[in-house]
Amino acid sequence: MVIGALNGGSFAVEDFIVHPSGVAMRPAARRRLLLPYERRMDQLIAHPVFGYRISYRRVLEVQARLLGRCVLGEIDAYPAFRTR
Numbered sequence: 001m002v003i004g005a006l007n008g009g010s011f012a013v014e015d016f017i018v019h020p021s022g023v024a025m026r027p028a029a030r031r032r033l034l035l036p037y038e039r040r041m042d043q044l045i046a047h048p049v050f051g052y053r054i055s056y057r058r059v060l061e062v063q064a065r066l067l068g069r070c071v072l073g074e075i076d077a078y079p080a081f082r083t084r
Helices: 002-007 027-042 056-071
Strands: 016-019 022-025 044-046 053-055
Touching (some): 002 027, 053 056
Antiparallel strands (some): 016 022, 044 053
């Protein structure tokens, strides 16, 4: 989503503020980036391990729990999640 927005011409040089210590996005540009991000996080997908539909936001929680179970030795292998 982020790479697509950057490559798609959604932002111009004027959307960024350059400081000697780094670069920041202007508030309007940040909103243009965060709105599609929030839509993507709410999008439903079928989880490859469990098969039921959940949002990407929930996938982050489920994958963190699976990682914890793997670290604790409760499951043998971590079931990775890939978007594509």
